[in-house]
Amino acid sequence: xxKKIIKTIKIDxxxxxxxxxxxxxxxxxxASPKYSGVNPARSRIKLIRDPIKDMFIPVYxxxxxxxxxxxxxxxIIDGKEYxxxxxxxxxxxxxxxxxxxxxxxxxxxxxxEGEETPLCVKWxxxxxxIYETREEEADEExxxxxxxxxxxxxxDKHGLEKLVDTLARMAEKE
Ligand code: SF4
Ligand code: SF4
Numbered sequence: 001x002x003k004k005i006i007k008t009i010k011i012d013x014x015x016x017x018x019x020x021x022x023x024x025x026x027x028x029x030x031a032s033p034k035y036s037g038v039n040p041a042r043s044r045i046k047l048i049r050d051p052i053k054d055m056f057i058p059v060y061x062x063x064x065x066x067x068x069x070x071x072x073x074x075x076i077i078d079g080k081e082y083x084x085x086x087x088x089x090x091x092x093x094x095x096x097x098x099x100x101x102x103x104x105x106x107x108x109x110x111x112x113e114g115e116e117t118p119l120c121v122k123w124x125x126x127x128x129x130i131y132e133t134r135e136e137e138a139d140e141e142x143x144x145x146x147x148x149x150x151x152x153x154x155x156d157k158h159g160l161e162k163l164v165d166t167l168a169r170m171a172e173k174e
Contacts, residue, residue, distance in 0.1 A: 006133065007131070009130065012129075027039055063091075065091065085097075
């Protein structure tokens with residue numbers, strides 16, 4: 001059976017000092033053109049950050065959720081209460097987190113595609129982010145890629161018919 005490489009970033013939250021270097025480099029890497037700007041809203045990593053309460057926890061953007069979930073979690077860790085959905089990684093219709101600021105399309109960590117090591121890991125001087133890889137057997141079914149996910153979110157927002165019409169109009173102009 002075919003093998004695939006699983007990439008993960010382990011978070012050692014006790015080491016995070018809330019400097020936001022990870023957000024800055026992620027936003028810059030995903031600017032268009034690359035490194036042309038630093039809009040934190042483009043970052044695929046966001047800090048839960050409250051210096052008064054000594055809360056500093058990075059959260060990575062994960063899969064798209066097309067519908068709001070039915071249950072919401074709250075966590076109390078070491079006596080600190082974290083807000084509703086604080087640790088959720090999904091780009092979901094119920095909040096603005098992990099959405100591309102211009103288009104509203106979902107953001108997802110792509111492990112800095114093309115880079116040997118994720119840039120947030122490189123830029124974290126506190127070593128709060130640890131890059132790890134492992135090999136696993138590949139799934140039989142291919143998962144939808146980023147383009148499919150983005151198109152699905154446009155279909156959910158505008159309807160399939162409108163999207164197809166728009167694409168056809170764009171194709172005519174090409
Ligand atoms: S791995 Fe790359 S894309 Fe993912 S959060 Fe870090 S800098 Fe952003
Ligand atoms: S770069 Fe490291 S220490 Fe700074 S906010 Fe990000 S995870 Fe925390």
